[in-house]
Amino acid sequence: MSDTHAQTVAQVRDTMLPPAPPPRRETGAIHWLRENLFSGWLNIVLTILAIWLVWTVLSGFVPWAWRGIWGAGSLTECRQIRDQLYPAGTSVACWSVISERWQQLIFGFYPPGGYWRPPVALAVFLVAVLPILFTDLPRRLLWLTVAAPFLIFFLLWGGTIWGPLTMALGVVLGGVVWLTGRRTGSPLVTLVATILVPLLFWMFLAKPLAAELAQLAPWGLPRVASKDFGGFTLSVVIGLSAICLSLPLGVLLALGRRSDMFFISKIAIAYIELIRGVPLIVWLFTAQLLLNYFLPRGTNFDLMLRVIIMATLFAAAYIAEVVRGGLAALPKGQYEAADALGLDYWQAMRLIVLPQALKISIPGIVNTFIGLFKDTTLVAFIGMYDPIGLATAIRASTDWQGIYWEIYVFIALVFFIFCFAMSRYSIWLERRLERSHR
Amino acid sequence: MSDAAVPLGAVPPPVPGEVAVQITGMNKWYGQFHVLRDINLTVDRGERIVICGPSGSGKSTLIRCINRLEEHQTGQIIVDGTELTSNLRNVDKVRSEVGMVFQHFNLFPHLTVLENCTLAPIWVRKVPKREAEETAMDFLRKVRIPEQANKYPGQLSGGQQQRVAIARSLCMRPKIMLFDEPTSALDPEMIKEVLDTMIELAQEGMTMLCVTHEMGFAQAVANRVIFMDQGQIVEQNTPREFFNNPQSERTKLFLSQILGH
Numbered sequence: 166m167s168d169t170h171a172q173t174v175a176q177v178r179d180t181m182l183p184p185a186p187p188p189r190r191e192t193g194a195i196h197w198l199r200e201n202l203f204s205g206w207l208n209i210v211l212t213i214l215a216i217w218l219v220w221t222v223l224s225g226f227v228p229w230a231w232r233g234i235w236g237a238g239s240l241t242e243c244r245q246i247r248d249q250l251y252p253a254g255t256s257v258a259c260w261s262v263i264s265e266r267w268q269q270l271i272f273g274f275y276p277p278g279g280y281w282r283p284p285v286a287l288a289v290f291l292v293a294v295l296p297i298l299f300t301d302l303p304r305r306l307l308w309l310t311v312a313a314p315f316l317i318f319f320l321l322w323g324g325t326i327w328g329p330l331t332m333a334l335g336v337v338l339g340g341v342v343w344l345t346g347r348r349t350g351s352p353l354v355t356l357v358a359t360i361l362v363p364l365l366f367w368m369f370l371a372k373p374l375a376a377e378l379a380q381l382a383p384w385g386l387p388r389v390a391s392k393d394f395g396g397f398t399l400s401v402v403i404g405l406s407a408i409c410l411s412l413p414l415g416v417l418l419a420l421g422r423r424s425d426m427f428f429i430s431k432i433a434i435a436y437i438e439l440i441r442g443v444p445l446i447v448w449l450f451t452a453q454l455l456l457n458y459f460l461p462r463g464t465n466f467d468l469m470l471r472v473i474i475m476a477t478l479f480a481a482a483y484i485a486e487v488v489r490g491g492l493a494a495l496p497k498g499q500y501e502a503a504d505a506l507g508l509d510y511w512q513a514m515r516l517i518v519l520p521q522a523l524k525i526s527i528p529g530i531v532n533t534f535i536g537l538f539k540d541t542t543l544v545a546f547i548g549m550y551d552p553i554g555l556a557t558a559i560r561a562s563t564d565w566q567g568i569y570w571e572i573y574v575f576i577a578l579v580f581f582i583f584c585f586a587m588s589r590y591s592i593w594l595e596r597r598l599e600r601s602h603r
Numbered sequence: 604m605s606d607a608a609v610p611l612g613a614v615p616p617p618v619p620g621e622v623a624v625q626i627t628g629m630n631k632w633y634g635q636f637h638v639l640r641d642i643n644l645t646v647d648r649g650e651r652i653v654i655c656g657p658s659g660s661g662k663s664t665l666i667r668c669i670n671r672l673e674e675h676q677t678g679q680i681i682v683d684g685t686e687l688t689s690n691l692r693n694v695d696k697v698r699s700e701v702g703m704v705f706q707h708f709n710l711f712p713h714l715t716v717l718e719n720c721t722l723a724p725i726w727v728r729k730v731p732k733r734e735a736e737e738t739a740m741d742f743l744r745k746v747r748i749p750e751q752a753n754k755y756p757g758q759l760s761g762g763q764q765q766r767v768a769i770a771r772s773l774c775m776r777p778k779i780m781l782f783d784e785p786t787s788a789l790d791p792e793m794i795k796e797v798l799d800t801m802i803e804l805a806q807e808g809m810t811m812l813c814v815t816h817e818m819g820f821a822q823a824v825a826n827r828v829i830f831m832d833q834g835q836i837v838e839q840n841t842p843r844e845f846f847n848n849p850q851s852e853r854t855k856l857f858l859s860q861i862l863g864h
Binding site: 496498499501502504505506507508509512516517520521524598 | 670672691695696698699701702703705707708709710711712713722723726727771772775
C-alpha cells in the first residue's frame with residue numbers, strides 16, 4: 166500500500182462517544198392509521214373487508230340482544246310483548262328464558278335451600294388453589310389446601326360432618342405413620358404402612374366411627390344426591406376435579422414414558438396411546454354402561470364419580486404428552502448437573518427437571534385443561550343434566566318450546582368466562598416465570 | 604491461551620499412598636464403538652492431573668466415568684474407597700464426594716445463584732438452610748462474585764456462570780473435583796478469571812482431574828499430564844517432561860498443532 170492510505174487505515178479514537186437517544190418517530194393517530202390499516206392497496210382492501218365483516222355480525226346481533234325481552238313467563242308471552250313493541254318481522258332475543266330458568270341452568274336440581282353451597286364450595290376451591298397458583302403467598306395457607314377437598318366434599322354432598330372428618334383423619338393417620346416410620350423404621354416398611362394404615366382405617370373403622378359420632382352429635386348439612394347435580398355446578402365439579410387430578414397423574418405418566426425401566430415405560434405408552442386413540446364419548450359410555458360389569462355385584466358406583474374418573478384418565482393421557490414435550494426440550498446438561506451433585510431421581514425431578522419442564526409446558530397444559538372443561542358438556546349424552554342437557558330439557562318444556570339461541574348464548578358466555586380466565590392466568594404465569602432465557 | 608503465571612512451588616505436593624481414584628483395566632463401548640480401551644490410572648489424594656488429547660479421544664468420557672455419568676462395561680473404578688457398580692447407593696455416595704464442572708456450566712436457570720449453590724447441600728447433605736447459605740456465600744466470595752448471589756444465571760456472563768458452577772460444586776465440600784473443558788465455551792477475556800479460580804483451588808490441595816487445552820494451566824499446577832488418543836492413554840508425564848520432551852510421535856504431532864501458532 167502507498168503512503169496516501171496511511172491516514173485512513175490506521176485510526177485511534179481518543180474520546181469515546183456517549184450513548185445518544187434514538188431518532189424520534191413520526192407519531193399521531195393519522196400516522197398510526199396509515200401505517201397499520203392503509204399502508205398499501207392490499208391492506209386497504211383487507212381493512213374495508215374486515216370492517217364490513219364486523220359490521221355485518223354486530224349489526225345483526227347487537228340490536229337483537231339489546232332489545233331482548235326480560236320478564237316474560239313463556240315464549241308465547243315473549244312474542245306478544247315483541248309484537249306490541251316492535252314493527253312486525255323484527256327479531257329480538259327472549260332473555261326471559263334465562264331470567265326464568267337461570268337457577269336451573271346453574272344449579273340443576275340442587276335443593277333450592279342449598280343454593281349457597283356450590284358457590285361457597287367454589288370459593289373454598291379458589292382460596293385453596295391460591296397458594297399453589299401464586300407462589301409468593303404465605304406457605305401456611307397450604308394447610309387450607311390440604312383441608313379443602315374434605316370441606317368441598319362436605320359442602321357439595323352434605324351429610325353429617327363426621328364422614329369427611331373421618332376421611333381426613335385417615336390422611337392424618339397416614340402422615341403420623343410416615344413421620345414416625347421415617348425416624349425409626351426402614352423406608353420400605355414405612356411406605357407400605359403409610360399406605361396400608363389409612364386404607365384399613367377407611368375400609369373398616371371410618372364408617373362405624375362416623376356413624377357413632379353422628380349419633381352423638383348429628384351436625385351436618387342436608388344430603389344431596391349426585392343425580393341432583395346439574396347445570397354449571399355439574400360441569401364445574403367434573404371439570405375442576407378432573408383438572409386437579411389429571412395433572413399429577415399426567416406428570417407421572419410422562420415420567421413413566423421416559424423411564425429406563427422397560428415395563429414402566431411400555432405400560433405408560435400403552436395407556437397413553439389407548440386412551441388417546443379412543444374418543445372421549447366412547448369412554449363416557451364405557452363409564453356409564455360397562456364399568457358396572459367389571460365391578461363386584463351389588464356395588465353401586467356413583468355415575469358422577471365414574472365420569473370424573475374417566476375424564477381424569479382421559480385428560481391425563483393428553484397432559485402426559487404435553488409434559489413429555491417439556492421434558493424433551495430440557496437440555497441434557499440439566500439432568501447431568503443434577504446427577505453430578507448427588508441428587509436422587511425424585512429430587513432431581515422435583516427440584517430441577519419438573520419446574521423447568523412444566524414451565525415450558527404451561528401453554529399446552531392450559532390448552533388441555535380448557536379442552537377438558539368444555540368436553541364436560543359431552544356428559545349430556547349419557548343422561549346427565551349439564552347445561553347442554555338442561556337446555557334440551559328446557560327447550561322441550563311447553564313454556565319454552567321453540568327457543569334456540571338465547572340459552573346457548575348464555576351457556577357459551579359462561580363457558581367463555583371460565584376458559585378466558587384460565588387463558589389469562591396462564592399468560593400471566595408464563596410472563597412471571599420468564600426470568601431466564603436459554 | 605492464557606498464561607497462568609503461578610510458580611509451581613506454590614502448589615502443595617500430593618499425598619503419596621493415599622489413593623483418591625483407582626481405575627484398573629477399564630473398558631467402555633458405545634454400541635460397537637470401543638471408546639475407552641484398557642484404562643489404568645491411579646490418582647493420589649491432592650494430585651492434579653490434566654488430561655488432553657484430540658477431540659473424540661475419550662478424555663471427557665473418562666472423567667465422566669469417574670462419577671458414573673457414563674457407565675463402564677468392564678474393569679474397576681474405585682473412588683475414595685467406594686467401587687462404582689450398578690448399586691445406586693454407591694453411585695450417589697460417590698457423586699456427593701465428587702464435584703463436577705461442565706463445559707456449558709449447566710447451572711439451573713430457574714434458581715438464583717445462591718439457590719444453585721445451596722440446593723444440593725440442603726437436599727443431599729441435609730444441611731440446615733441458614734448454614735448452607737452461609738457456606739454458599741463463603742464460596743461465592745472465594746470465586747469473587749458474592750454480589751451476584753440473588754441474580755439468575757441468565758443475567759451473568761459466561762465466566763461468572765462458570766465460577767458459580769465451581770462454587771456450586773465446592774459447596775458440597777467434595778474430595779475430588781472433575782473439570783470437563785471448563786473454559787472451552789468462554790470468550791477469551793473470561794478464560795483467565797476461571798483459570799485463576801481453578802489455580803487457587805489447586806493451591807489449597809484439592810484433588811483435581813481437568814480435561815483442558817489450557818497448557819499454561821497445565822504447566823502451572825499439574826503434577827501430571829495425560830495424553831489420550833483413540834480411547835487410550837498414550838503418554839503421561841510431569842508437565843515439564845511432557846512439554847519439553849514428548850516421547851510418542853502422536854504426542855509430538857498434537858503438541859506441535861496446539862502450541863505451534
